[in-house]
Amino acid sequence: MSSGSNSARRVASLLRPSIIDSGVCRSCQETIGRRSYATATPAATESTTTPPVVTPAYTINAGVVLSRPPQITRELEPFEKAFFFYQKRLNERLALPFTKYFYFKRGTPADEDWKKKIQERRTAARDIGKYNAYDSDAWNDELLLGAEQSEPANQVEALVQDAESTANATSQDTSKKEDIPRPYPRITEADQKNDQKSLNRLLSRTLYLLVQSKEGNWKFPTSPVETGETLRLAAERTLSESAGVNMNTWMVGYHPVGWHKFNAPRAKKGETAKPDASGSKVFFLKSRIMAGQADLSINTQNLKDFKWLAKEELPQYLNTQYYSNIKNMLADR
Structure with missing residues (x-):
């Protein structure tokens, strides 16, 4: 027997279960045995009607x-403002390379003059507020939540005023006051x-x-x-x-x-829906x-x-x- 006939028989067995298959009941075996299968598709008839025009749904x-x-x-939260300010003070206190006594000997006129200027300036080491990194109370560098010193606007104003006072004190032209430009507002x-x-x-x-x-x-x-x-x-x-x-x-x-x-x-009550809607x-x-x-x-x-x-x-x-x-x-x- 040729291999081609074996293949055809195998395909037929897959498409049509054997009537002696024990897995198929007697009723189904009789139905399968009586069923006839078409060997060719009927010729397609040419349609003379035009398909309807379908309006797309969307x-x-x-x-x-x-x-x-x-x-x-973005605007900082109150806790962020206080925390960043604390980190700034801590960094300045720990990163200062020399104490003031490296430059001024204790008890000398220069040392007293420095202390006086610091007291007036209130911004030692470019800090904000009345905190002094060299003072005996330097450890107390934390702020309460919502303190005025932690507000960026207050810090900017203190730094600008400090820069203006320093520039005017060292300027040779005392007839003109030095104005430091402020940053643009956020609002x-x-x-x-x-x-x-x-x-x-x-x-x-x-x-x-x-x-x-x-x-x-x-x-x-x-x-x-x-x-x-x-x-x-x-x-x-x-x-x-x-x-x-x-x-x-x-x-x-x-x-x-x-x-x-x-x-x-949707069409209103009593009206027909538009076909092209x-x-x-x-x-x-x-x-x-x-x-x-x-x-x-x-x-x-x-x-x-x-x-x-x-x-x-x-x-x-x-x-x-x-x-x-x-x-x-x-x-x-």
């Missing part, structure tokens, strides 16, 4: 989460005015761009993906069509960081603004307004379901 949209990263470090004018269109507010937080549609709804910049367009290209086009081209932006990646689904609007799925890509500002004067999406908001401010403007789907892709800071 349209695909590209959304852009455009953010401005934090510009300064800006935009914070004081609550200008939510400014990028100069909440400098220690991440801000996100929201736009308002003509119906009054707030959302991230969004538009449908066109034919032959990738999600990345659609996101770039969406950003230029909604917020203008006066921004230097950078798309973080090619893949979405989240998505949101809008269902098709469909929902939408929005896939969000991350982007960063490096310079510039949003401009809606030439937008092609009929947008009315925009805001730069922190994460905790978004629920005031976004739909509850919309925010619940996008909140986990936003930075907490």
Whole structure:
């Protein structure tokens, strides 16, 4: 017997159990024995009817989460302020190479003059407050939680005043007072005015761009993906069509960081549903603004307004379901 017939018989045995197989009951053996199998598929008949046009259940949209990263470090907690100040004092006390008596002999006029200046200056070794690292009470260098000396603003002011007094005391021109420039404040004018269109507010937080549609709804910049367009290209086009081209932006990646689904609007009672009604799925890509500002004067999406908001401010403007789907892709800071 040829090998080809053996293979065919083996395949047939796999497709059709043997009637003498003890694992098959008598009823099933009779059914299998009577069953006929087709040896060829019938010729396909040519259909003369055109397939119906099916409206897709959802349209695909590209959304852009455009953010401005934090510009300064966050505000310190009260414990952090006190602890860092304690570490500063401890470091200065342990790292000072020489005592004052290396320079001034005890009891000399120079030593007394030094002590007088230190008493007036109150900032020995560029320290803050009345603490003296050489005093017998130098071990007591801890601060109570919330002490004024641990506040950065108080430290900056003490250091600036100390620098001004030193500069004026050593200056040869006594007619002009030396002014040391202060650091810029953490609270800006935009914070004081609550200008939510400014990028100069909440400098220690991440801000996100929201736009308002003509119906009054707030959302991230969004538009449908066109034919032959990738999600990345659609996101770039969406950003230029909604917020203008006066921004230097950078798309973080090619893949979405989240998505949101809008269902098709339901027909009201007594009305028939529209046949072309469909929902939408929005896939969000991350982007960063490096310079510039949003401009809606030439937008092609009929947008009315925009805001730069922190994460905790978004629920005031976004739909509850919309925010619940996008909140986990936003930075907490």
